[in-house]
Amino acid sequence: MVLFRQRLGDVLRGRRAELGLTLREVSGVARVSLGYISEIERGQKEASSELLSSLCEALDMPLSDVLRDVADAVALDEAALAAEISSIPARPLAGEVVASAA
């Protein structure tokens, strides 16, 4: 199952790294506890919509851009999952097994 919070965490952490900010700095600007931001970045906690907007502001990135980046990452997950499912070999039918054994 593709989970929104995991890809959201990746995008938020990536943006913070891009800006060269520490968790402590983002925590101070967004007024969110350092531990909570860390859990969100690791995809372990859901961010409320209010918190997500605060984080976007602290990271100077519009929420719409964050969501587009998350959508792109999720689309890759979905494609990988679909490829994985289609690569599982189909079980041979009982008739085929008998035929090859003959």
Add this chain to the structure above:
Amino acid sequence: MVLFRQRLGDVLRGRRAELGLTLREVSGVARVSLGYISEIERGQKEASSELLSSLCEALDMPLSDVLRDVADAVALDEAALAAEISSIPARPLAGEVVASAA
């Protein structure tokens, strides 16, 4: 403040309407209570990532597509908010007031 859950609710409700499904039908397929889905559609409750994935599956819409539609709606909100802020007349400086009164 632009809130993710409000635009997410709009997109999910729009997709359900597009498919002509009732809340009860989606509730049955997604195995989520009818009241909870209704609150999510109205932007009153946050959906967990697991629940969001179940709803997307029940609505036969990839999560990535849902997120892109939400990103588009949020971008419109952001543009409207920016236009609103820029249309607020700047308060005249003290010096200008004195000059116009003279």
